[in-house]
Amino acid sequence: MTLRTALIAALAKLPRRVAPARVERAIPLTMRDGAVLVGDLWQPSPDDGSSAMIVIRTPYERTGLDLLARLFAERGHPVFVQSCRGTFGSAGTFRPFADEAYDGEDTLAALTTHPWADRPLALIGASYLGYTAYSLLRADPERIVGMGMAVTAADFHSAVLYPRGRFSAETALMWIGGLLTQELPVRARRHAERGIKRRMREALLTTPDRADEVLLGSPYPPYQEWVSHDSSDDPWWERIDRTPQLAQTPPSVHVAGWFDPFLIGQLADHEALIRQGRSTRLVVGSWKHASPGIVGALVRETLRVVDHPAESRGVSVHDGGTGAWIELQQWPPTTSALELFLTRGRRLLGSPWSIAGVRMEGGSRRSAAAGRGSGSEPRPCR
Known part of the structure; x- marks a missing residue:
């Protein structure tokens, strides 16, 4: 246990630590084409083999997930964090969305050869890691006993790349600027990031099909595919759509942020899960995409859904106005219409009022017989 994990555990109100954690780095798994992908195994010490193992696949640096993996391992759950194809020691070339289905399937098959993975599996995914998690679920839904999903959605097309039908250049x-520079040496990476920041405005002012060339110096093939397939009903997007996996989802929790770009898609996923009778819980905080509070909430809620699935139901939302968390039975909540009237004194009243020679009543505007009001308080209309 580190001071940082102890602090986060306390702030997030996690279950108590039951064991120290140990890690084994760069464990190789071979894919069907011979490419070797590497991953880190975090285990509680000792590990009795009875608890579900968390599997995470990421195109980002694996050590960036050390904190999360340690928190789970210290609470009895081993964690396997694998680098996607072409990233951080895994062979091949990283092509967003293109290889996750096959590599997810091969990863689960390769894990069966290791005694430490002979157990139920649970999945965690945030942002693009959510896409890799849904791809693992697609490969073997019967083996997955729980999922913890944060700031992500099953349909990246409508949630992020083409929200409301418009390409989000x-x-x-x-995203691709970060992907292509993340493994550079520190000084070179900072230089590249400054260049991308400097050229971003020019890239956004050009046509979408040339924006990647302006930003990066040459076209980026995956980006060109996203731009060229600009119709919402283009069958090209079906291969990366993971909404069919919602019908196969085991007990799950979805952690969202009011200020996160995935919010609309994640709320749609939650409603779809409820319609299909799946066991799920929704947590929405006053968070942005990378807010620190998401980590603690994801660990706490995923432990609940994996260890006590019957208790992981309902909806919890943060009220940014009062700072309070509110427990709801469902989302969207049951509501009733309430008509309020804003006064000149910045008050809201439940009855109409007249001021400045205008009578406000049910949204209509007409001259008030009484004329202009003299006080700052509204006068109820009679």
């Missing part, structure tokens, strides 16, 4: 360009 800035989101796509910022």
